[in-house]
Amino acid sequence: AQTVTQSQPEMSVQEAETVTLSCTYDTSESNYYLFWYKQPPSRQMILVIRQEAYKQQNATENRFSVNFQKAAKSFSLKISDSQLGDTAMYFCAFVRPTLNDMRFGAGTRLTVKP
Amino acid sequence: DARVTQTPRHKVTEMGQEVTMRCQPILGHNTVFWYRQTMMQGLELLAYFRNRAPLDDSGMPKDRFSAEMPDATLATLKIQPSEPRDSAVYFCASGRPGTGDYEQYFGPGTRLTVT
Known part of the structure; x- marks a missing residue:
């Protein structure tokens, strides 16, 4: 079974600083996708960043970047220059293409402090 | 700005009552997913459709839940009869042809x- 583990239930960071959220996953597959979703208090699930397992280069989206370690099955999210609007729940997710069995971690609640 | 819409919001x-939740996927998307989010179980995939x-x-x-896509612009999730343990947030997501398997819009x- 594919599992996704987020070991940090809560984190906080000062505005403008950098924070890293951890995620590990378990799979025997070689082809899959990993995601970070943000869920602010509005409950809307917003895709932050996506990583294809076959790509060695780490994905980046503006202030968001990942550290993808395939051998270690680790997929951490780095948020640079944190902003108050980054306060939200962050979910790591895993999916196998064509199987659509997206699995989510339990989430990390991030609070950005002014 | 195309978005997935869901009704009702609350x-x-x-x-014991019947509950029907509706979802309108983004126009042109051909995959639709239903998820349930609870504090205890987190986000769980309930069902998904491709090309209806x-x-x-x-x-x-299966005994109380059913999901359908009457047409390409409407997906429904029905609970009959409802129970207190069904209390949760239910999300619908859709995806484009070709990428919908791994790129979902909630x-x-x-x-x-x-x-």
Whole structure:
């Protein structure tokens, strides 16, 4: 079974600083996708960043970047220059293409402090 | 700005009543997913459709839950009869042809409370 583990239930960071959220996953597959979703208090699930397992280069989206370690099955999210609007729940997710069995971690609640 | 829409946004009902939640996927998207989010279980995939055909509903309690796509612009999730343990936020997500298997756009969710 594919599992996704987020070991940090809560984190906080000062505005403008950098924070890293951890995620590990378990799979025997070689082809899959990993995601970070943000869920602010509005409950809307917003895709932050996506990583294809076959790509060695780490994905980046503006202030968001990942550290993808395939051998270690680790997929951490780095948020640079944190902003108050980054306060939200962050979910790591895993999916196998064509199987659509997206699995989510339990989430990390991030609070950005002014 | 195309978005997935869900109605109602909030629903409070009594145990035993039928509940129907609706989802309008983004125009042109051909995959639709239903998820349930609870504090205890987190986000769980209930069912998904491609080109209106149900491909997997193994995550859905079969005795009381049913999911359908009457047409390409409407997906429904029905609970009959509802129970307090069904209280959760239900999300619909849709995906484009070719990428819908791994790129999903979520709706705002329906918060269901069963008393």
